Amino acid sequence: MLVITCPHCGPRDVTEYSYGGDASRARPDTTGEVDDATWDAYLYLRGDPAGPHLEHWHHALGCRQWLTVTRDTTTDRILEVRSPAMGGREP
Amino acid sequence: MTRRTGRRSYSAASLARHALSGHRCWPRAIPEDRPRSGYEVVIIGAGGHGLAAAYHLARDHGIRDVAVIDKGYLGGGNVTRNTAIVRSNYFLPARGDIADRSLELWEGLSEDLNFNVMFSQGGIINLAHSTSQLDDFARRANAMAIRGVPAELLSRDEVAALLPRLDISSSTRYPVVGGLLQRRAGTVRHDAVAWGYARAAASLGVDIVQNHEVTAITSEGGRVTGVVTPHGEIHADRVIAAVSAGSTRIAQAAGLTLPVESHVLQAAVTEPLAPVLHHVVTHGLVNFYVSQTDKGELLLGGNIDGYNTRIARGGPSPLEEAIRVLVSMFPSLSRVRLLRTWAGVVDMSMDGAPILSETPLGGFYLNTGWCYGGFKTTPAVGELLAEMVATGTTPPMAAPFALDRFASGRIVPEEGHGPKPWMYH
Ligand SMILES: Cc1cc2nc3c(=O)[nH]c(=O)nc-3n(C[C@H](O)[C@H](O)[C@H](O)COP(=O)(O)OP(=O)(O)OC[C@H]3O[C@@H](n4cnc5c(N)ncnc54)[C@H](O)[C@@H]3O)c2cc1C
Ligand SMILES: [Zn+2]
Numbered sequence: 114m115l116v117i118t119c120p121h122c123g124p125r126d127v128t129e130y131s132y133g134g135d136a137s138r139a140r141p142d143t144t145g146e147v148d149d150a151t152w153d154a155y156l157y158l159r160g161d162p163a164g165p166h167l168e169h170w171h172h173a174l175g176c177r178q179w180l181t182v183t184r185d186t187t188t189d190r191i192l193e194v195r196s197p198a199m200g201g202r203e204p
Numbered sequence: 205m206t207r208r209t210g211r212r213s214y215s216a217a218s219l220a221r222h223a224l225s226g227h228r229c230w231p232r233a234i235p236e237d238r239p240r241s242g243y244e245v246v247i248i249g250a251g252g253h254g255l256a257a258a259y260h261l262a263r264d265h266g267i268r269d270v271a272v273i274d275k276g277y278l279g280g281g282n283v284t285r286n287t288a289i290v291r292s293n294y295f296l297p298a299r300g301d302i303a304d305r306s307l308e309l310w311e312g313l314s315e316d317l318n319f320n321v322m323f324s325q326g327g328i329i330n331l332a333h334s335t336s337q338l339d340d341f342a343r344r345a346n347a348m349a350i351r352g353v354p355a356e357l358l359s360r361d362e363v364a365a366l367l368p369r370l371d372i373s374s375s376t377r378y379p380v381v382g383g384l385l386q387r388r389a390g391t392v393r394h395d396a397v398a399w400g401y402a403r404a405a406a407s408l409g410v411d412i413v414q415n416h417e418v419t420a421i422t423s424e425g426g427r428v429t430g431v432v433t434p435h436g437e438i439h440a441d442r443v444i445a446a447v448s449a450g451s452t453r454i455a456q457a458a459g460l461t462l463p464v465e466s467h468v469l470q471a472a473v474t475e476p477l478a479p480v481l482h483h484v485v486t487h488g489l490v491n492f493y494v495s496q497t498d499k500g501e502l503l504l505g506g507n508i509d510g511y512n513t514r515i516a517r518g519g520p521s522p523l524e525e526a527i528r529v530l531v532s533m534f535p536s537l538s539r540v541r542l543l544r545t546w547a548g549v550v551d552m553s554m555d556g557a558p559i560l561s562e563t564p565l566g567g568f569y570l571n572t573g574w575c576y577g578g579f580k581t582t583p584a585v586g587e588l589l590a591e592m593v594a595t596g597t598t599p600p601m602a603a604p605f606a607l608d609r610f611a612s613g614r615i616v617p618e619e620g621h622g623p624k625p626w627m628y629h
Contacts, residue, residue, distance in 0.1 A: 114519045115511075128521050132511045132626050135465075153611035156623050157463035157554040161452040163514045186466070186514045 115189055120196045121176040133169025133204040135159055136181050163187050169204045179203040212407075213318050234278070234402045237411040242439030243271045245593055246431055247446060248418045248454060250274035252283035252394075252579065253571050254446035255401035255412075256586020257593070259317075262408035264587070265594035270410045271438065272402075273431065275417030275450070279398030282448050283579065285548035287471050287493060287505040289484050290580040291328045291389035293355060295347045296618050298604035299557065302584045304353055305601065307388055309583030319400030321392050322498060328389035328484040329358070329366060331533075332382045337488050341384040348386075358383040369480060369534045377532040378489050389484060391495050391503075397582060421458045427566035428458070442567040442593050446585075449516075449549035451572035458565050462572065463554040463610045465625045467508040469576045470518040472526070472545040476500030480537070491629055492529040501543065504530060508550065508576065510626045518547045550576050552625035557616035560588060561607040562598065569593060570607060575628050 115127035138155055141147040147155075160166075163186060170180045181201030183193040195201035212218070212231055222230055245261060247254045250272045261267040274280070290310055292303035314320045332338040338357070345355040363383045364372045372380045402412055420432035421443065430439040445454045455462045481496040491507045506526035509518045523545060531538045553559060553573030558581075560571050571589055578585070588602045598606070604616050621627040 114521065127511075127519065134624060134626065135512070149611045149613075153463075154461075157610040158461045159452075159463065159465050159554075160461070161465045161512065163453065163466075166512055168511065184511075186512050189513065189515060 117170060117180070117182060117191060118194055119172050119175055119178070119180060120194060120199065121178060122172065125172070125175055129172060129174040130170045131173045133171055133179065135167070136169045136202060136204065137167045165192055169202075234399065234406055234412060237271070237413050239271055239273065239411065239413045239416065239433075239435070239438050242430065243411070244269035244440070245442045245444065246270075246438055246440035247272045247444045248431060249281070249445065249447040249450070250278040250398070250402065250412060250414065251281040251446060251448060252397050252401065252582035253585045253589070254444065255398060255405055256582050257444055257446065257571075257589035258405040258410045259401050259408070260586045260590030261594060262405055262410050265590055267594055268409035270405075271413055272405070272410060273413045273416050273418060273433065273438070275415070277414050278402050278412060279395060282548040282550060283398050283582070284394050285471065285546060286394055286576070286579040287495070287503050288391040288394050288579065289328070289389070289493060289495065290323070290392050291386055291484070292353060292580070293328065293330065293344065293348060293384065293386045293389065294618060295344045296616060297347075297351060298616050299618050300348065300351050300353065301601050302581050302588070304351060305587070306581045306584040309587070310392060313400070313583060317400040317404045319396060319403060321396040321400055323390060323392045324498065325388055325390040326482045326484065326495070327385055327387040328486065329363065330384040330486045331363065331380050331488045332384070333378045333380060333488045335381055338382045341382070345384060354387065356385040356387070358385055366483065367481075367485065369536050370485075371533060371535050378487070391484065391497070392579075393498070394579060401586070418454065419457070421454070421565075421568065423458075423565055423568075428568040442569070444569045444571060444589055444593060446571040446589070448551045448572065448574065448578070449514075451551045451570070455570065455572075458563065458568055460563060460565070460570075462559070463623070464559070464573050465512050465552050466514055466549050467511070467552045467626060468513050468515060468518045468547050469505070469508045469550050470522055470545055470547040471503065471505045472523055473497070473501040473503050473543050474540045475543050477502065477540060485533070487529050487533065490525060490529045492526050494530060502530070502537070502540065507629075508552070508626060514549060516547050516549050550574070552628060554610060554623040554625060555615035555617050556619050556621070556625070556628035558605050559607050560585065560602045560605040562592065563607055575625070577629070
């Protein structure tokens, strides 16, 4: 089973977390002015890398912080975990 | 290379003839082809969709200068990893139409292909666990009726009569209040689908090339010119990519970023039992579905693992959940032993609906985003892809599934969770 080490709570099974998806895209800050292509890219297009993937995980059954995790999608190895205090982003 | 024409048909007479030689002289069903230097159409991916497209190109449009190229063995992808469920109980007309057309084709497929795909139309029962869910099923049944597709709303007693082993007591974990039945639904032997389409396409002159991974797409002036494998380049006027788990990578090779993510879905079978279950049954709160195969095994499926992955092996929790739900529904099956589990990497799209589309690269067609529901539509997908490629137009049934629907906002949200593919079924 995938184990994610929460900076606050320590190593916990994936069943304690809920997934928040790809964390590599930033919401356009000029919402009113963006064109369709920019919205499409933000909302729908995904890199879906075979390799390191930046992703959101919510430690729902622990500290309830949103963590930003880098995980290799070809090995499931966790490369980095950051809490908001460490510069991680909420979705 | 010699062109194969005509088909050595399987029949009672051929069975009797081969019995005389002790069944030692059956001809090879599917030839092992080496690729030629070029084709009119190259189809990447010898899954059900790619093979069906080749069959329809050759049979319906007379386009036989076609190769289906797979990185592994034919039918090694999701076409033979699925839980084999075929149904058309969708709400949205776009999803329903293509599944309805497929049901029609499934019903005649064994004869069309001269290969028994073992379509068992036992019907599918979706269980409802609250009156509001039953209302939602009524809405779905009405949407189906508008398409002319029969569906029956079942009371709790009717469910109990059809599923005598189901625990319908009010003390069960998820009490049952009713259900939705589509009688024409059922299961199909998935390996036979891959082999049957491959054999039929090959007998019409299509080359089936295994163990050739497509690593690049070549193009000139905005039009596709062919594909590259480690064994060299193969020219093509038109290319279809029907590679499910390989979609993101192939799209990148064609310069496209897709609204698709790779996730893993597991399934399992138990040891074989005497017949206990005649329908496909789905749970209404936990995503869980079960049927009994012709061999007697219970075939179980549940949710995807829930995070992007390229590993075709899942974790224990989705299977544990599936088994918990099975036992809560059918307590008398609690002692049955699990025989085997497996997984497939699935192409999850951002609205849960497929992409069946031309692309900004001329002559390059994409078939992807089938999430974990693309087996049921194999026959219609083959028919539609063939028509798109042969005529250069988009048939009305494929139009809602265009790649540009995301930019234009015309998404096809049957389940409507937003761009969160890990929540789609
Ligand atoms: C566990 C599980 C259960 C499922 N249950 C159901 C169900 O009950 N009902 C239902 O309708 N659907 C179900 N599905 C989904 C269904 O199986 C798929 O949507 C469907 O089979 C996809 O068919 P395909 O032909 O497009 O893909 P595949 O059969 O996966 O074929 C794609 C082929 O492309 C090849 N390929 C990939 N990359 C390359 C490359 N670069 N070069 C050459 N070849 C390449 C692969 O080797 C593969 O053979 C399930 C899926 C899974 C995994
Ligand atoms: Zn925590």
